[in-house]
Amino acid sequence: MEAATMAWTAAVVGVGLVYWFVWVMGAAEVKGKRAVDLKMGSITRDKVQDKYTQYWSFFRRPKETATTAASAEKVPDFVDTFYNLVTDIYEWGWGQSFHFSPSLPGRSHREATRVHEERVVDLLGAKPGHRLLDVGCGVGGPMRAIAAHSGSNVVGITINDYQVNRARAHNRKAGLDSRCEVVCGNFLSMPFPDASFDGAYSIEATCHAPKLQDVYGEVFRVLKPGGLYVSYEWVTTSLYRAEDPDHVDCIQGIERGDALPGLRRQDEIASIAKEVGFEVLKEQDLALPPALPWWTRLKMGRIAYWRNSLVVRVLTMLRIAPKGVSEVHEMLFETAQHLTKGGETGIFTPMHMVLLRKPAAATEEAK
Numbered sequence: 001m002e003a004a005t006m007a008w009t010a011a012v013v014g015v016g017l018v019y020w021f022v023w024v025m026g027a028a029e030v031k032g033k034r035a036v037d038l039k040m041g042s043i044t045r046d047k048v049q050d051k052y053t054q055y056w057s058f059f060r061r062p063k064e065t066a067t068t069a070a071s072a073e074k075v076p077d078f079v080d081t082f083y084n085l086v087t088d089i090y091e092w093g094w095g096q097s098f099h100f101s102p103s104l105p106g107r108s109h110r111e112a113t114r115v116h117e118e119r120v121v122d123l124l125g126a127k128p129g130h131r132l133l134d135v136g137c138g139v140g141g142p143m144r145a146i147a148a149h150s151g152s153n154v155v156g157i158t159i160n161d162y163q164v165n166r167a168r169a170h171n172r173k174a175g176l177d178s179r180c181e182v183v184c185g186n187f188l189s190m191p192f193p194d195a196s197f198d199g200a201y202s203i204e205a206t207c208h209a210p211k212l213q214d215v216y217g218e219v220f221r222v223l224k225p226g227g228l229y230v231s232y233e234w235v236t237t238s239l240y241r242a243e244d245p246d247h248v249d250c251i252q253g254i255e256r257g258d259a260l261p262g263l264r265r266q267d268e269i270a271s272i273a274k275e276v277g278f279e280v281l282k283e284q285d286l287a288l289p290p291a292l293p294w295w296t297r298l299k300m301g302r303i304a305y306w307r308n309s310l311v312v313r314v315l316t317m318l319r320i321a322p323k324g325v326s327e328v329h330e331m332l333f334e335t336a337q338h339l340t341k342g343g344e345t346g347i348f349t350p351m352h353m354v355l356l357r358k359p360a361a362a363t364e365e366a367k
């Protein structure tokens, strides 16, 4: 073969390989976001690395972050930065619902996710015509499942404007934009009038609040008297031992890689809810047997993680993805190991469920 023919063949094969690697291998687990679309939210390309460094220095010591008032105030801004950095990677590698679910025998992850979300509808007794609030809505995976299953109208709030745009686009595509609304705002001080919702829920979102009282207090305010609120909380369980260095390492690894200003204990949740005026109707760790492990999805994807980090590195080298994406991906890979360990040892659960009611005749001081 002539040298020119060989060079052409090599070039065509090379381009073909890159195409296959990026577009086929790098396809989203749940179709919709491709590796080549990894942007890093509203952060401009040149700022991604800096923003990651700032995030990392803030959340490196999560407990200290939560305990001083000055830094607790900065938490929502850093959580916003975190979601700029991770939203596209989450969508690409996990889907449009940013939470865990117990595995279901013989059912796909997508189905298990939907069942976990529809449980909220049953707990709230949500009906057509109801107006529900989704506290920390992400890109709206749960919102769409809940609106579709219940016939209710849902208003979601998220601190991250990039997520607002993603969620609105998904809502339009799903034909649910007339019943699903998305607002950019802080759930610690919500832009909604008192008593304006029939029900509310939060799925793995309130763990970002430095003080749970603040977000529960806001939900209490915007609920109508008699309205129900369901929350899936990230907490440490009674098996956690603060004197065990392995436990501490695992929990800090979860906090650092997930923008958490200190995880709360399982037994704190109900008393905080009562403190702001709620009645506690039900409390259950949805991860406990007979539920099957929620962390198997994280574990079983180990080969996929290696493939993904390779894709991310190649995309960064080709300047398709901004510099800094590999570091963010690495941080997520590490936190996945800690989450898995937290699940396997039982010292952590991401689905401690509480069902709360604002009393029908709420007292003036609790309103």
Ligand SMILES: C=C(CC[C@@H](C)[C@H]1CC[C@H]2C3=CC[C@H]4[C@H](C)[C@@H](O)CC[C@]4(C)[C@H]3CC[C@]12C)C(C)C
Residues within 6 Å of the ligand: 089, 090, 092, 093, 094, 097, 098, 099, 100, 204, 205, 207, 234, 258, 259, 304, 305, 308, 309, 329, 332, 333, 335, 336
């Ligand atoms: C509730 C929260 C988020 C929970 C989960 C949706 C995410 C927690 C850890 C994330 C991931 C870890 C590893 C990533 C992997 C390295 C990458 O290749 C593809 C995406 C991951 C699987 C990613 C997906 C989302 C998580 C499982 C928190 C923040 C309160």
Ligand SMILES: C[S@@+](CC[C@H](N)C(=O)[O-])C[C@H]1O[C@@H](n2cnc3c(N)ncnc32)[C@H](O)[C@@H]1O
Residues within 6 Å of the ligand: 076, 079, 083, 096, 097, 098, 099, 135, 136, 137, 138, 139, 140, 141, 142, 157, 158, 159, 160, 163, 185, 186, 187, 188, 202, 203, 204, 205, 206, 208, 209
């Ligand atoms: C892990 S995601 C869960 C999203 C969604 N509930 C789901 O299950 O797909 C956490 C969400 O909480 C939101 N959030 C965190 N802190 C917030 C705050 N102070 N105000 C509003 N939203 C916040 C994030 O922007 C993100 O959308």
